[in-house]
Amino acid sequence: MGRVLLRLLAGLVLVVVVLLAVLIFNTLRYKPEATADSATPYELGADIEQATKDLSAAVKFRTVSTDLEHPDFAAFLTFLQDSYPLVHTTMSREVLARQTPLYKWQGSDPSLAPILLAGHYDVVPIAPGSHHLWEHEPFSGVIDDEFVWGRGTLDDKGAVIAMLTAAEKMIADGFTPKRTVYFSFGGDEEIGGLGAMAVAVHLNEQDIELDWMLDEGSFVLDKVIPGLDQPVASINLSEKGYVTLELVAKSAGGHSSMPPRVTAVGRIAKAITRLQDNPVPGGLTGISEEFFDGLGRHFSFGQRVVFANRWLFKPLLETILAGSPTTDAMLRSTTAPTMLTGSSKDNVLAAEASAKINFRIHPRDSVADIVAHVRQTIDDPEIEIRYDESLANPASPVSSAQATGYLDIKTSILDAFGPLATVPGLTIAATDARHYGKAAKDAYRINPFKIEGSDLARFHGTNERLSIENLETGINFFGALLQKQ
Incomplete structure (x- = not known):
């Protein structure tokens, strides 16, 4: 029994050593592109x-x-x-x-x-x-x-x-x-x-x-x-698209003293919560991966370990990047509730309540993808989804x-x-x-x-x-x- 345990421990140590060697090797290879350093920057000589x-x-x-x-x-x-x-x-x-x-x-x-x-x-x-x-x-x-x-x-x-x-x-x-x-x-x-x-x-x-x-x-x-200690020039290859969806819920209205279990306002509020809790799927693919792959090469060695070994750390890296609004916007189509309407008086139930949700569309998604995501996520056939097709723009190529x-x-x-x-x-x-x-x-x-x-x-x-x-x-x-x- 003792020999078997020793063999298992030796095997585990070997796996760890090999894994560390692979991580270090990949990180050492993962470095910025070599560029020719000019002695002095170019000067046109303009006034x-x-x-x-x-x-x-x-x-x-x-x-x-x-x-x-x-x-x-x-x-x-x-x-x-x-x-x-x-x-x-x-x-x-x-x-x-x-x-x-x-x-x-x-x-x-x-x-x-x-x-x-x-x-x-x-x-x-x-x-x-x-x-x-x-x-x-x-x-x-x-x-x-x-x-x-x-x-x-x-x-x-x-x-x-x-x-x-x-x-x-x-x-x-x-x-x-x-x-x-x-x-x-x-x-x-x-x-x-x-x-x-x-x-x-x-x-x-x-x-x-x-x-x-x-x-x-x-x-x-x-x-x-x-x-990142040094300046970085981001030469952008594309720009996000744009669509604003309006969610509309209707009810009988009436006096606030006798409300139904779910009001039109409550239905809209629930839909917004679901959309914010379930963002459009994203991740490190396509142009997002190109950006972070290029950027990651300029970080410190310890940080480069994660970027250089995305085969292992990709889920962790995506979670970290999704934690900041700036970097999360690079990973996915974003969801931004911006406008709400309901009753015009505090003691009157809204016969119609609505919310406008602005989406900035990642190149991997289409306007139709965004509409489908919203329908599936809110999961409420009583809510109508409206948008002006003339104002909807897909992401650029x-x-x-x-x-x-x-x-x-x-x-x-x-x-x-x-x-x-x-x-x-x-x-x-x-x-x-x-x-x-x-x-x-x-x-x-x-x-x-x-x-x-x-x-x-x-x-x-x-x-x-x-x-x-x-x-x-x-x-x-x-x-x-x-x-x-």
Whole structure:
């Protein structure tokens, strides 16, 4: 009996030793992709002082998306003409729906498929009652030693100014791209992007298929991801879709003194609880796995053990990632109850109660999948599910992380910023890229600006600002990217 026990213990020790060896071996192999370190980042040599003044001036135009008839929309386009004369004499320009200009920089080799660089100049409104929270008036464009302040600096006039500054400088230097380059600056991205849709339709009608396009949708993230010490550029390959479902329950109504066992409001409340307790299935597959696989290689050795050995730790890793709203949103289609209606008086039973649930759809799911999930999860035939099909958008197609466009963007990020982590990712909100992508083989999303965790609240919030250093790096990025075309 003792010998048998010793043999079992010896076998167990051997299994543990082999397992540890496998875990360590896999982790040692699981490391970042080797990149060539450049001695100094690429510099285009643009006039950064003038670019800073241009961004300041751009902020002063009140191009608020909820007021598309405001004269500042047309005035902003005139400002661009005055500020970038070489761009406007070298490139052709058409102004399409919602004051969206489309520029064409003719390339020298017509056999090469064109590309498109996009941004938008409309901005969200200032939240009522928040003006006193701003360090500087939101449309003042104040310049201090480090930043340009004001609505639109980050989202997205900074990118528009960076693109045009780079193009103006390169034209002055005698540069002509080999492939044709389009630039499009949306005038209504914040309210749906009809301008970008018009651009895509315009290109399709001319039988022009873009090789790839680039728009906003991510940043170079510094100290944003817990446990990651170095900045990471997430070059996003897709963006989530969007659908809002309305759940409607009806009852006889009446006086609250004689309620039924289950009221219409109670039925809706139960349905919401079931949806929140049973999220849409997700996990580390497809683009989600690509993102976390690329990211995991840059963590410490101890953390890399988990990422490198997903064959063993995948359930644990998915549980950990699902514990944070930020990382959970990368794993699945998200469920967000946002609006409730019931009775108009506290002592009257609601004859009809409803809830609106917003879903951001992961590329693995469809609108039909979301509706089926809701029907099955609430498991209540007395609740009607409604939604406006015209407002429902599937997730955009997943672009290639091996195509020329992705590689050009990646190497240009490294040219401008120096060594950092680069990963393919997923945009969890909506951008104009979902429209432009209908005229392109591949659509990518990143703004070449470095942001920290404290900057996240500035998007659509208070004290929006862009550092002058970021503006310069963004100009250099677009210069490096255009040099490759």
